[in-house]
Amino acid sequence: MSAAPATQSPSRNGLSTRTKVWLVLTGVFLLGILLFVIFGNAGRNEAYQPQNEFKLDPWIKIKVGSIDMSINKAVLYLALASAATILTLNWIANRMQSRPNRVQTAVETAYTFMRDNIAGGNMDRRTAARWFAFVGTLFLFIWFSNMIGYLPLPTNTEHKINIFGIAFPAFALYAATANISVTLALTLVVWISYHVEGIRNKGLIRYLKGWVPEGITGFTAVPIFAIEVISHFVRIISLSVRLFANLLAGHLLILFMGGGLVVLLGIAALGALTIPVAFAFFMFEVLLIATLQAFIFSTLTAIYLGEAVAEHH
Amino acid sequence: MPETSPTPPSRGLAGTSASSSPSRPAGVPAVLRWLDLVVLVIALPVFLAAGLPLAGYLVGGLAWLAQRLVQLAVARRAKAADDPRTIVGLTAGSMILRGWMVALSIFLVGLGDNDAGLAAAVLVISLFTIYFAMQLALRPIEGPG
Numbered sequence: 001m002s003a004a005p006a007t008q009s010p011s012r013n014g015l016s017t018r019t020k021v022w023l024v025l026t027g028v029f030l031l032g033i034l035l036f037v038i039f040g041n042a043g044r045n046e047a048y049q050p051q052n053e054f055k056l057d058p059w060i061k062i063k064v065g066s067i068d069m070s071i072n073k074a075v076l077y078l079a080l081a082s083a084a085t086i087l088t089l090n091w092i093a094n095r096m097q098s099r100p101n102r103v104q105t106a107v108e109t110a111y112t113f114m115r116d117n118i119a120g121g122n123m124d125r126r127t128a129a130r131w132f133a134f135v136g137t138l139f140l141f142i143w144f145s146n147m148i149g150y151l152p153l154p155t156n157t158e159h160k161i162n163i164f165g166i167a168f169p170a171f172a173l174y175a176a177t178a179n180i181s182v183t184l185a186l187t188l189v190v191w192i193s194y195h196v197e198g199i200r201n202k203g204l205i206r207y208l209k210g211w212v213p214e215g216i217t218g219f220t221a222v223p224i225f226a227i228e229v230i231s232h233f234v235r236i237i238s239l240s241v242r243l244f245a246n247l248l249a250g251h252l253l254i255l256f257m258g259g260g261l262v263v264l265l266g267i268a269a270l271g272a273l274t275i276p277v278a279f280a281f282f283m284f285e286v287l288l289i290a291t292l293q294a295f296i297f298s299t300l301t302a303i304y305l306g307e308a309v310a311e312h313h
Numbered sequence: 314m315p316e317t318s319p320t321p322p323s324r325g326l327a328g329t330s331a332s333s334s335p336s337r338p339a340g341v342p343a344v345l346r347w348l349d350l351v352v353l354v355i356a357l358p359v360f361l362a363a364g365l366p367l368a369g370y371l372v373g374g375l376a377w378l379a380q381r382l383v384q385l386a387v388a389r390r391a392k393a394a395d396d397p398r399t400i401v402g403l404t405a406g407s408m409i410l411r412g413w414m415v416a417l418s419i420f421l422v423g424l425g426d427n428d429a430g431l432a433a434a435v436l437v438i439s440l441f442t443i444y445f446a447m448q449l450a451l452r453p454i455e456g457p458g
Contacts, residue, residue, distance in 0.1 A: 039424070147449060150445070151442050151445055151446055152438045152441060152442050153442065161431075161435055163359070163363050163365070164362070164363050170435075171435065171438045171439075171442070268420065268424070271416065271417075271420055272413075272417065275412060275413050275416040275417070276409045276410075276412070276413045278412070279408060279409045279412035279413065280405075280409055282412075283405065283408055283409075
């Protein structure tokens with residue numbers, strides 16, 4: 001194997017990295033078996049419903065006609081993400097110095113990245129200047145929302161913790177972006193915005209004509225146009241579901257590996273094996289997925305906007 | 314609308330930051346860096362006054378302290394290491410190991426007394442929330458390591 005010299009070289013105590021990894025894995029596995037022998041199987045837990053972790057109980061009921069506008073967990077997470085975005089950026093903007101400190105350097109790097117890579121790299125200069133604030137805000141809002149989603153917060157109103165006789169909500173992991181309504185609302189804003197920008201830029205007829213690639217005329221243009229119409233509607237699904245599904249899947253993996261599977265199956269020993277996996281998933285989600293998904297959503301927004309005003313398809 | 318690329322806010326100096334080195338990090342009050350431990354201390358009278366299982370506090374608190382010590386020791390070793398693979402391996406390995414260590418402690422105390430296990434879990438999760446939130450907020454100020 002090509003990686004052999006690096007991974008198999010013996011360390012100071014004589015064991016190679018590979019041997020150490022195998023020893024740790026074997027130890028964890030044996031511990032799991034030992035715990036299973038000692039504590040056995042308590043049987044399947046029928047009372048535990050993992051899907052309820054994502055259920056939105058109304059905290060303050062508000063109903064306008066047939067529309068349910070109740071305040072629930074998702075609203076709290078949205079408010080937290082909005083507050084974090086607004087307060088952090090205002091705080092930093094008010095403390096800008098000619099000789100930047102680390103915070104300012106980090107923020108300026110993020111700013112340059114959003115301006116040059118996300119907005120500037122996918123739109124012409126004029127469109128980028130007009131839409132940079134929107135695309136940048138989207139990126140930061142989704143990023144804050146994703147990151148807050150990995151903080152265990154006392155928002156599980158289904159299960160309570162009794163302290164001083166007061167029933168406090170239990171801790172839960174939840175993200176506003178793990179809710180399809182939130183990502184769909186963001187997507188609809190993007191979808192409407194880029195069509196409006198395209199129509200404003202070219203006029204309705206020229207904008208629609210732009211959906212057919214140059215050089216295609218006559219009857220051939222009809223199916224191409226129809227496919228393009230479908231693709232624009234599919235964007236609503238792809239953009240919203242991508243963010244929602246990634247966040248939901250990440251939270252589900254952490255939930256199940258972090259204890260959900262143990263409770264559900266009633267096999268306590270399983271925890272010895274799944275907890276390290278839960279932490280690995282947690283790190284993967286926090287370090288990669290949270291930022292990557294915010295980047296993908298905002299980059300696609302910039303691409304759609306850029307495409308809408310581009311002269312040729 | 315001017316036909317220029319978006320410019321940084323008037324007070325911001327994004328254009329100059331690349332050439333100028335960062336100044337010393339703004340002072341972070343030690344209480345923020347160690348806020349989880351402050352909360353751990355504050356939690357003791359709460360446990361006593363509320364009649365919550367002390368075994369839960371002791372196990373949860375000790376497990377948390379132990380993993381913090383491991384974290385400091387590993388961070389020091391990672392900082393001294395030159396090989397990026399060693400640094401990543403140490404950091405990732407320590408994170409998984411520390412989580413496992415704490416979870417196992419909660420599990421074991423919970424087997425003896427269910428309420429104590431729950432109290433330990435709630436304490437540790439509260440401390441983790443505070444620790445993780447502080448990490449997110451202070452990371453850009455203090456820098457990695």
